[in-house]
Amino acid sequence: MSTLDISSDPRDTGLDERALARRLADLWQTPRGIIGTLSSVDHKIIGRRYIVTAFFFLLLGGVLALAIRIQLAKPENRFLAPDLYNQVFTVHGANMMFLFAVPVMEAFAVYLVPLMIGTRNIAFPRLNAFSYWIYLPGGITLWVAFALDMGPDVGWFAYVPLSGPQYGAGKRADIWAQMITFTEVSALAVAVELVVTIFKQRAPGMSLDKIPLFVWSMLVTSFLIIMAMPAIMVASTTLILDRLVGTHFYNPAEGGDVLLWQHLFWFFGHPEVYIIFLPAVGMVSTIVSTFARRPIFGYLPLVLALFATGILAFGLWVHHMFVVGLPRVGESFFTASSMAIAVPNGIQIFCWLATLWDGRPVFKTPLLFVIAFIITFVIGGLTGVMVASVPLDTQVHDTYFVVAHFHYVLVGGAVFPLLGAVYYWYPKIIGRMMSERLGRWVAGLVFVGFNLTFFPMHILGLIGMPRRVYTYGPEMNWGSINLFVSLSAAILAAGFLLFFVDAIRSAFSGEPAPENPWNAPTLEWATSSPPPSYNFERIPVVSSSDPLWETPETLPVATGLRTDRRELLLTSLSEANPQARESSPRDSIWPFLAAIATTVMLISSIFSAWAVVWGSVPIAVTLIAWFWPKGTPEDAA
Amino acid sequence: MRLVVVMPFAMLALAGCQREERSLRLDPPVEAGLDEVRVMSNGIGGAPPKVYVALGRPYENNAFDLDQGKRLYDWFGCTGCHAHGGGNTGPAFLDGWWQYGADPVSIFVSIRDGRTAGMPAFGRYLTTEQIWQLTGYVQTIGAYSAKTAAPSRNDEMQSRPSENRAPATLGALQPPSR
Numbered sequence: 001m002s003t004l005d006i007s008s009d010p011r012d013t014g015l016d017e018r019a020l021a022r023r024l025a026d027l028w029q030t031p032r033g034i035i036g037t038l039s040s041v042d043h044k045i046i047g048r049r050y051i052v053t054a055f056f057f058l059l060l061g062g063v064l065a066l067a068i069r070i071q072l073a074k075p076e077n078r079f080l081a082p083d084l085y086n087q088v089f090t091v092h093g094a095n096m097m098f099l100f101a102v103p104v105m106e107a108f109a110v111y112l113v114p115l116m117i118g119t120r121n122i123a124f125p126r127l128n129a130f131s132y133w134i135y136l137p138g139g140i141t142l143w144v145a146f147a148l149d150m151g152p153d154v155g156w157f158a159y160v161p162l163s164g165p166q167y168g169a170g171k172r173a174d175i176w177a178q179m180i181t182f183t184e185v186s187a188l189a190v191a192v193e194l195v196v197t198i199f200k201q202r203a204p205g206m207s208l209d210k211i212p213l214f215v216w217s218m219l220v221t222s223f224l225i226i227m228a229m230p231a232i233m234v235a236s237t238t239l240i241l242d243r244l245v246g247t248h249f250y251n252p253a254e255g256g257d258v259l260l261w262q263h264l265f266w267f268f269g270h271p272e273v274y275i276i277f278l279p280a281v282g283m284v285s286t287i288v289s290t291f292a293r294r295p296i297f298g299y300l301p302l303v304l305a306l307f308a309t310g311i312l313a314f315g316l317w318v319h320h321m322f323v324v325g326l327p328r329v330g331e332s333f334f335t336a337s338s339m340a341i342a343v344p345n346g347i348q349i350f351c352w353l354a355t356l357w358d359g360r361p362v363f364k365t366p367l368l369f370v371i372a373f374i375i376t377f378v379i380g381g382l383t384g385v386m387v388a389s390v391p392l393d394t395q396v397h398d399t400y401f402v403v404a405h406f407h408y409v410l411v412g413g414a415v416f417p418l419l420g421a422v423y424y425w426y427p428k429i430i431g432r433m434m435s436e437r438l439g440r441w442v443a444g445l446v447f448v449g450f451n452l453t454f455f456p457m458h459i460l461g462l463i464g465m466p467r468r469v470y471t472y473g474p475e476m477n478w479g480s481i482n483l484f485v486s487l488s489a490a491i492l493a494a495g496f497l498l499f500f501v502d503a504i505r506s507a508f509s510g511e512p513a514p515e516n517p518w519n520a521p522t523l524e525w526a527t528s529s530p531p532p533s534y535n536f537e538r539i540p541v542v543s544s545s546d547p548l549w550e551t552p553e554t555l556p557v558a559t560g561l562r563t564d565r566r567e568l569l570l571t572s573l574s575e576a577n578p579q580a581r582e583s584s585p586r587d588s589i590w591p592f593l594a595a596i597a598t599t600v601m602l603i604s605s606i607f608s609a610w611a612v613v614w615g616s617v618p619i620a621v622t623l624i625a626w627f628w629p630k631g632t633p634e635d636a637a
Numbered sequence: 638m639r640l641v642v643v644m645p646f647a648m649l650a651l652a653g654c655q656r657e658e659r660s661l662r663l664d665p666p667v668e669a670g671l672d673e674v675r676v677m678s679n680g681i682g683g684a685p686p687k688v689y690v691a692l693g694r695p696y697e698n699n700a701f702d703l704d705q706g707k708r709l710y711d712w713f714g715c716t717g718c719h720a721h722g723g724g725n726t727g728p729a730f731l732d733g734w735w736q737y738g739a740d741p742v743s744i745f746v747s748i749r750d751g752r753t754a755g756m757p758a759f760g761r762y763l764t765t766e767q768i769w770q771l772t773g774y775v776q777t778i779g780a781y782s783a784k785t786a787a788p789s790r791n792d793e794m795q796s797r798p799s800e801n802r803a804p805a806t807l808g809a810l811q812p813p814s815r
């Protein structure tokens with residue numbers, strides 16, 4: 001603190017622009033060096049790390065997908081042995097769901113939400129740092145295990161008894177269960193931060209009806225995470241207890257229940273797909289509004305659709321279990337609720353179409369991805385309604401029809417908007433534009449490659465090809481379609497490769513980005529690209545849901561925050577009236593060390609239950625150090 | 638920076654990988670070599686095959702092989718006489734008393750060639766690899782010290798603590814009264 005030159009009045013009111021920027025930079029800057037890097041609590045640095053790591057896992061998972069397609073390209077292929085194939089499809093699924101899709105959506109929120117609502121940092125920034133440092137080892141665990149031929153081989157949902165003590169030999173299923181623990185801890189941490197940030201740190205004037213739709217979608221997503229993740233925590237913990245300590249949660253002979261696993265897993269697993277999908281919806285709303293050059297059509301129905309989807313998400317998990325033998329009324333109920341979710345999603349689609357219809361759309365790359373999304377997602381939604389009906393589901397359960405369906409909704413519904421979001425926010429995050437010319441190629445290749453790859457899988461499923469088989473006989477006559485699918489996968493892969501090339505190349509030689517290259521309406525475009533460590537020199541004041549369109553020349557700001565400590569403005573929940581000035585924590589190495597200690601405990605617990613006891617000692621030490629009162633200005637209320 | 642994080646994991650995982658290796662299909666010469674136990678003239682004890690030693694005594698500390706052994710133990714009716722280690726018409730494994738020797742070679746020979754007291758020969762029904770897997774598993778039933786690898790409990794009624802918890806102990810070594 002001694003380096004700061006503090007005049008008698010610590011507030012920013014009387015300072016001119018330049019002096020203010022210098023003071024804020026001194027205050028919020030992440031220090032250089034390795035300790036500084038590991039200690040950073042800047043939501044932008046952490047968000048960027050998250051995004052890069054998640055896309056790295058996407059790349060790895062994509063390589064596995066290609067390996068699967070090579071293996072299935074012709075009947076009785078010998079490219080992957082059956083045991084390895086089991087690991088490959090399990091690691092592909094687990095990696096894409098837990099290490100890519102959920103973290104990358106949260107990563108974008110960690111980066112963007114504080115900027116979009118006009119605050120200086122996310123709430124609980126040290127927890128934010130911890131969440132990244134616990135996510136990374138979780139991913140490394142899975143991939144190191146896979147490289148050592150002990151990757152999980154029980155499917156990404158790890159059904160018992162296959163993953164249980166009797167049939168899941170070795171540590172493979174334990175690796176899966178512990179990887180879950182890592183990613184759930186990190187996801188829960190981020191969800192809590194986002195809820196608090198969105199509820200309490202919005203810019204003055206940003207009442208509930210002026211919150212950007214991406215922020216709304218992340219709020220709903222965060223609540224889904226908070227309510228869904230505990231189910232999988234219970235599931236993976238009880239599984240590891242069964243395997244390691246010899247409990248009997250899933251042993252029917254001793255009073256356990258195998259179906260309990262499926263209920264717990266899908267009570268999490270179905271909301272999980274909305275945890276992935278809803279942020280994408282928010283991205284789509286943002287992109288559509290910006291490029292249609294008009295405020296989004298149907299703001300209120302869109303927000304309500306988010307809530308409706310979020311609530312319905314918890315009422316339809318059993319449609320994953322139609323073939324386990326349910327009472328008829330149960331099947332009917334879950335069929336109805338599964339079909340009902342098409343209603344809010346239909347409303348959203350029509351709102352976006354209306355926005356585009358009424359606007360003057362500019363077809364830049366992000367909007368191309370959104371259009372690809374709308375087409376692909378509608379197809380996926382239609383097959384979703386089909387598999388929601390019990391007779392059809394009974395027929396196509398565990399076939400490639402289901403594989404086609406969920407890739408249509410996950411890749412079409414989440415990855416397409418995500419790629420659009422990368423093209424859209426890349427200038428803000430990196431400070432350089434991505435190539436528009438390459439972007440069009442990427443959008444075209446990915447869209448065409450995806451549909452050519454996955455549409456024929458519907459047919460494969462209908463003619464009976466089951467999922468998770470490592471090969472098939474020539475007499476099944478699936479060979480030609482599979483060959484077509486595998487060749488189309490090469491087009492899809494080329495699209496992704498081009499995307500990575502563009503992203504890496506643009507980081508070094510892209511055209512420098514102005515503050516607001518798309519003429520977008522939301523607050524993150526009101527600061528420089530990339531934003532300074534303190535986000536905004538002065539906290540903006542908002543009077544509409546599209547503040548930069550409402551007052552394009554000058555944005556009203558609030559003053560009065562101190563410049564001798566990291567300080568944020570807290571506002572009221574619904575009206576966003578200013579309530580208090582609140583300190584924001586400084587950098588700390590302890591979240592990193594706490595994450596290391598937790599990692600050691602979680603990994604060791606795979607090998608001995610005693611690791612939980614002894615491993616909690618270092619965790620306690622690091623947490624005590626983390627929360628030790630420092631006497632710094634941040635501690636003063 | 639990443640390296641600092643990766644290294645402990647890599648080391649930990651490498652330490653664990655011996656117990657996790659899966660040989661799903663043995664080379665025929667290895668399989669043939671594994672059959673060449675040299676037994677003492679009284680049929681108890683002897684030298685294990687050279688290839689068995691060269692491979693690092695795999696069937697005693699590999700989780701997958703132990704699990705396979707456990708499965709074979711059920712499938713080939715071992716429980717009929719030995720129960721789940723407690724013994725019935727056949728001797729118990731839990732009491733630590735090995736009538737024909739406690740070393741892997743003796744157990745291997747017992748399974749392969751049978752014993753005069755009523756143990757049938759299983760050499761006709763099992764491959765050499767399977768006999769070794771079974772040998773490894775049978776050894777763990779009566780083990781008095783924890784191993785790095787163990788199969789875990791079955792999904793059935795439990796007669797004793799799960800195998801991968803501390804070793805099953807039933808008191809001191811006592812010759813069976815029978």
